[in-house]
Amino acid sequence: MTIEIKSLTLSYDENVILTAxxxxxxxxxxxxxxxxxxxxxxxxxxxxxxxxxxxxxxxHLNGRSLANLQPEERNIGMLFQRPVLFPHKDVIGNILFAYRRKKDRRMEDVDEVMRDMGIYSMKKQPIETLSGGEAQRVVLARALLTNPELLLLDEPLSSLDVDVRRQLASEIRATLKAKNIAAIHVTHDHEEAAIIGDRIIEWSELHPTESE
Ligand SMILES: Nc1ncnc2c1ncn2[C@@H]1O[C@H](COP(=O)(O)OP(=O)(O)OP(=O)(O)O)[C@@H](O)[C@H]1O
Ligand SMILES: [Mg+2]
Structure with a gap:
């Protein structure tokens, strides 16, 4: 089991978001x-x-409790709806910045992940010159380089055109499968869900006590 969540509850003030x-x-x-x-x-x-x-x-992630771990200690990658990057740095600068603290850094790995994500030729391009899809490719390359045990994808394709969305969805799936990385992908798009997912669940299925 990669991830195991049990009876998770969470509220913001009196607004209950997660119930068991x-x-x-x-x-x-x-x-x-x-x-x-x-x-x-x-x-x-x-x-x-x-x-x-x-x-x-x-x-629990791969058997260890996350309760007392800071985000940077969890070995989890996360992508957001809008790519979080330094707009004035170039592609390689953004990727290396995130990779700077890792031990055993190898430039071969950096090149390989950039080739996998189809951004090798954009190495020297400033982020602000990239299309939305290309920017998400950079974020994904950066996340993959840290060898996450789990990848969380929070609607990273939602602002892209339908063709780009389909293309990237199938590339993300192929990459995650090749590296055997588990992921939770959030989307509103049923076609994207079918392309990328092994399994699709509705929000209500997370809350068995509520849906009875
Ligand atoms: N820091 C916060 N403080 C108070 N309420 C919050 C906070 N963050 C989120 N909420 C509220 O919690 C609820 C769930 O928000 P959340 O962003 O998780 O929804 P979502 O399912 O991701 O929605 P969307 O599909 O629009 O992205 C919303 O009502 C939101 O306003
Ligand atoms: Mg959301």
């Missing part, structure tokens, strides 16, 4: 979560990544 959410992911499994806007999908991913603390419940 249960979720497990097999090794290398790609799960897609669908649900209406505002239901709590981003909140769930943020809790797994460690940006927000659940009230109760447990999250």
């Amino acid at each position: 959410a249960d979720l497990t992911l097999a090794k290398g499994e790609i799960l897609v979560v669908l649900g209406p806007s505002g239901c709590g999908k981003t909140t769930l991913l943020r809790a797994i990544a460690g940006f927000v603390k659940p009230d109760t419940g447990t999250i």
Whole structure:
């Protein structure tokens, strides 16, 4: 099991977002979560990544509890709707900045991941000159380079044209499968969900007690 979430609850003041959410992911499994806007999908991913603390419940990643780990200690990658990059740095500068603290850095790995994501020829291009799809490719390359145990994808394709979205969805799937990386992907797009996911669940399925 990659991830195991048990009875996770989380509220913002009196606004209850997660009520006893249960979720497990097999090794290398790609799960897609669908649900209406505002239901709590981003909140769930943020809790797994460690940006927000659940009230109760447990999250285990490859058998170890995440309860007392800071986000940077969790070995989890996260992509957002808008790529978070330094706009004035070039592609390679952005990737190397994220990679700077890692031990055993190898330029071959950097080149390989850039080739995998189809951005090798854009190495020297400033981020602000890239298209939306190219910028998400950079973010993905950067995340993959840290060898995450889990990747969280929070609607990273939602602002892209339908053709680019399809293309990137199938490339993301192929890359995750080749590297055997488990992922939770959030989207509103059923076609994208079918392309990328091994399994698709609706938000209500996370809350068995509520849907009874
Ligand atoms: N830091 C916060 N403080 C208070 N309320 C918050 C906070 N973050 C999110 N919320 C509220 O929690 C609810 C769930 O938000 P969340 O962003 O998780 O939804 P979502 O399912 O990702 O929606 P979308 O599909 O639109 O991205 C919303 O009502 C939101 O306003
Ligand atoms: Mg969201």
